[in-house]
Amino acid sequence: MPPPDRPRHRSALARYDWIVTDDGSHTLEDLQLGETFHSGCGAVAESWHVYVCNSGLRRLIAANRTVDAFEYGLGTGTAFLLTAAWAEANASQLNYCAVEKELLAPQVLRRLPIEVGLAGLEDQACHALSEQIGKLHTAFCDALDSAPPTAGWLHVQLSKFVNLNLWLGDACKFSAAKLAEDCPQSFDSVYFDPFSPESNPELWQPEVYRNAWNLLKPAGVLTSYCVKGVVRRDMQSAGFDVTKVAGPPSGKREVLVATKI
Secondary structure, X not given: OOOOOOOEEEOOXXXXXXXXXXXXXXXXXXXXXXXXXXXXXXXXXXXXXXXXXXXXXXXXXXXXXXEEEEEEXXXXXXXXXXXXXXXXXXXXXXXXXXXXXXXXXXXXXXXXXXXXXXXXXXXXXXXXXXXXXXXXXXXXXXXXXXXXXXXXXXXXXXXXXXXXXXXXXXXXXXXXXXXXOOOOOOEEEEEEOXXXXXXXXXXXXXXXHHHHHHHEEEEEEEEEOOOOHHHHHHHHHOOEEEEEEEOOOOOOOEEEEEEEO
């Protein structure tokens, strides 16, 4: 069955179109790959459920724990901004590292209406995130203006509670050995959010999963939207305890949670 014909409009770059997802939030479609950055069923709902909640970070942050998170595929920054806004609302320290090969231009990301879609979340989260996410989005886009032009690290403190460490380069070549001195050396959670195995097969490989396992603290959690059998088996071979759990409301039926054992 073909996907629904959702509303779209042009971005500042010819390669991308903005898509209005079913919860009102926006995602980008890469017209060269024919892939969207998030589910058309809801970009905010997917990012909140699959990454912030399933990783356990929502609970840890609400308990005022210092949290260290790592993301494969920063994309539009939606998962990062939701995590950062939750940390800011709970006055909890967040150290967030991400690896991204093709960083989106700030002029594109400034047009992301990040607050739209929050109304679909439960009331406590919606209220807390709504109060914080706008200013963090602005600080995030401003920080990207100083990103290195090709490869390397960008380190920025976005607020009193949120630190962002962004490595620009090929995630296939990233390992714990490349972590900078001012980055956490291990993480509570890994958000595994590259494009699909069909369009980005080089990232869905056993060696990448082993690198992700090495980045995690004991009992740390990797979360992903992909539940393909080969992905689950390869993650198990890398040392993860892999389970399928319910997906976001009105979205994918099942998503993946992998725990370091």
